Amino acid sequence: MTNSTSNSELYEDRVREAKKAEDVFFRSERVDFLQLASSLHPEAKSAIVVHKSERPSPILLFTHGWHMSVQLPEEDTANPYPGFFCWPAGCEQIRAI
Numbered sequence: 861m862t863n864s865t866s867n868s869e870l871y872e873d874r875v876r877e878a879k880k881a882e883d884v885f886f887r888s889e890r891v892d893f894l895q896l897a898s899s900l901h902p903e904a905k906s907a908i909v910v911h912k913s914e915r916p917s918p919i920l921l922f923t924h925g926w927h928m929s930v931q932l933p934e935e936d937t938a939n940p941y942p943g944f945f946c947w948p949a950g951c952e953q954i955r956a957i
Contacts (some may be wrong), residue, residue: 871907871930888935911939 871884885895891911898904907930 871932884932886935890939891933891935891937893933909933911937911941913939 885893885907887894889912891909894908894910896906896908898906909930
């Protein structure tokens with residue numbers, strides 16, 4: 861089975877290429893790429909991509925259970941779900957879910 865995503869874009873490959881896994885993670889104005897340790901088993905860690913809205917708004921969270929399959933973002937990556945960040949007058953898309 862082939863993966864349509866370039867291997868160089870996968871988080872797992874970037875970690876292998878980095879001297880330290882922590883070098884991969886960052887915070888920026890538009891997106892944060894964070895690593896979180898489990899509260900039960902600190903050696904178990906998860907990666908999370910946080911796309912930031914321009915102003916306070918509801919957020920949409922997705923999880924993915926496949927081991928180390930998070931797409932590596934760039935610091936200026938555009939939000940792939942811009943319709944889910946809304947201001948009070950424009951939240952119909954969220955309320956419809």
